Amino acid sequence: MHEMSLVEALLDSLLPLCAENKWEKVDRIHLRIGSLRQVIPEALVFCFQTASSGTPLAEAAVEITEIGIRQKCDQCGLEWGGEIPLGRCPGCGSIEVATTAGFELEIDSLEVFENGNEAG
Numbered sequence: 672m673h674e675m676s677l678v679e680a681l682l683d684s685l686l687p688l689c690a691e692n693k694w695e696k697v698d699r700i701h702l703r704i705g706s707l708r709q710v711i712p713e714a715l716v717f718c719f720q721t722a723s724s725g726t727p728l729a730e731a732a733v734e735i736t737e738i739g740i741r742q743k744c745d746q747c748g749l750e751w752g753g754e755i756p757l758g759r760c761p762g763c764g765s766i767e768v769a770t771t772a773g774f775e776l777e778i779d780s781l782e783v784f785e786n787g788n789e790a791g
């Protein structure tokens with residue numbers, strides 16, 4: 672499954688962080704994922720829960736912010752967004768088009784229960 676390889680990449684960055692900071696339990700994870708990654712959020716969360724079993728991340732709530740596609744024309748400087756990436760600038764027709772957003776796979780923030788700092 673496509674999502675599983677993304678989850679493995681995320682765990683590869685998150686688990687060393689947990690070990691370094693001696694986090695025993697991560698409460699919440701905010702992710703930013705570009706729509707060009709074609710991730711199904713439910714599938715990603717399911718894979719995450721499966722793959723993180725037995726780690727400090729096992730009970731974390733995963734929240735996903737989807738980042739839309741942004742493109743920019745290198746010729747005329749026009750910027751636009753949309754559902755699907757375009758091969759040509761809608762302004763001047765140039766094919767010198769750069770995709771500036773939509774490929775994100777980023778950990779935006781983490782919420783961690785610090786030891787002895789839990790309410791209740």
Ligand SMILES: [Zn+2]
Pocket residue numbers: 744745746747748749760761762763764765
């Ligand atoms: Zn253009």
